[in-house]
Amino acid sequence: MEISLGTDIGKVMAPKEILDGIVDARKKLLYGFKGRKGMNLKKFEEALEPKLYTMSLSGEPTLYPYLGEMFREIRRRGAVSFLVTNGMNPDIINNFKKDEMPTQIALSTNAPNEKLFRVWHRSSKKDAWKTFNETLNVLKKLKGKVRRAIRLTLVNEKNGEGIFGKMTNMKDEHVSQYANLIKKAEPDFIHVKGFKSVGYARKRMGYNKQPWHDKIKVFAKKLERELGGDYKIKAEYERSCVVMLAKKGAKLKIEKI
Numbered sequence: 001m002e003i004s005l006g007t008d009i010g011k012v013m014a015p016k017e018i019l020d021g022i023v024d025a026r027k028k029l030l031y032g033f034k035g036r037k038g039m040n041l042k043k044f045e046e047a048l049e050p051k052l053y054t055m056s057l058s059g060e061p062t063l064y065p066y067l068g069e070m071f072r073e074i075r076r077r078g079a080v081s082f083l084v085t086n087g088m089n090p091d092i093i094n095n096f097k098k099d100e101m102p103t104q105i106a107l108s109t110n111a112p113n114e115k116l117f118r119v120w121h122r123s124s125k126k127d128a129w130k131t132f133n134e135t136l137n138v139l140k141k142l143k144g145k146v147r148r149a150i151r152l153t154l155v156n157e158k159n160g161e162g163i164f165g166k167m168t169n170m171k172d173e174h175v176s177q178y179a180n181l182i183k184k185a186e187p188d189f190i191h192v193k194g195f196k197s198v199g200y201a202r203k204r205m206g207y208n209k210q211p212w213h214d215k216i217k218v219f220a221k222k223l224e225r226e227l228g229g230d231y232k233i234k235a236e237y238e239r240s241c242v243v244m245l246a247k248k249g250a251k252l253k254i255e256k257i
Contacts, residue, residue, distance in 0.1 A: 090134040
C-alpha cells in the first residue's frame, strides 16, 4: 500500500489560523509541566511560544497557496522559519517577495542522477528531473537573500525487498555526481544524513538500508574533497547520523530571521 497526499489540497486554512492553532496545541502539551518541582518558570514561559517553524514532512509545502504569507507572519512573531522542498515548484520559490522569504530553504537531493531520480522520486511530472535542476538554478540566484541548504539522504547498498531493494545512492561514483548538482546551486550548507527506517518509511525500506554514522562521515569527506576546498565539514551529530558541510564564509549561527 502506498500513501500519497497528492497535489490537489483543496480548501486550506489561513496562515494566522494555522500558527495560532500550533501555539494553542503546544500550550496544551506543556502546561502540565508548570507545577513540576524545580521548574524554571522563565524558561517555561519562553517555551510556550515556538521560535522555530519548519515546513516539511507530510507532502510538499510549496503546494500551500499562502506560503509567503505564512513566512511573513512567522517573522512578525520573531521566529525562525525553515522550508524543506523536493524542488518540484521552482516558480514558487523564485517568486517569493523580499519579506516572504523563509529564514532557510533546504532542497532534498536524494538522487545524484536522472536514472536514480526516476526510481526514488517516482514523480507524476514527466519533466521532474529538469524541474529539479531548475530549482538548483533558482537557489543559486537567491544567494545572499536567504540561507540555502542542500540535503542528501543516503541509503545503504544492502539488499532488501521492494522496488528499492538493491538500490543505493551512496556509491563512490555518486560523489562527483552530487558535487556537480551542488555546484549548480552553490548552497551555503550541505547536510549529508543517513536514511532512518521510521514511520511509514518502514513499509518501503527496512533497517538494513540505514547507513551508520561512520559511513556517512566517510561519504561526507569524499564529497568535501570533490568540491575542491569550497566546502568544509563544520559539524556532525552521531545520534542523528548527519554531517554538515559549510561553504567558505558562511555563518553557522542564524543572525537574521
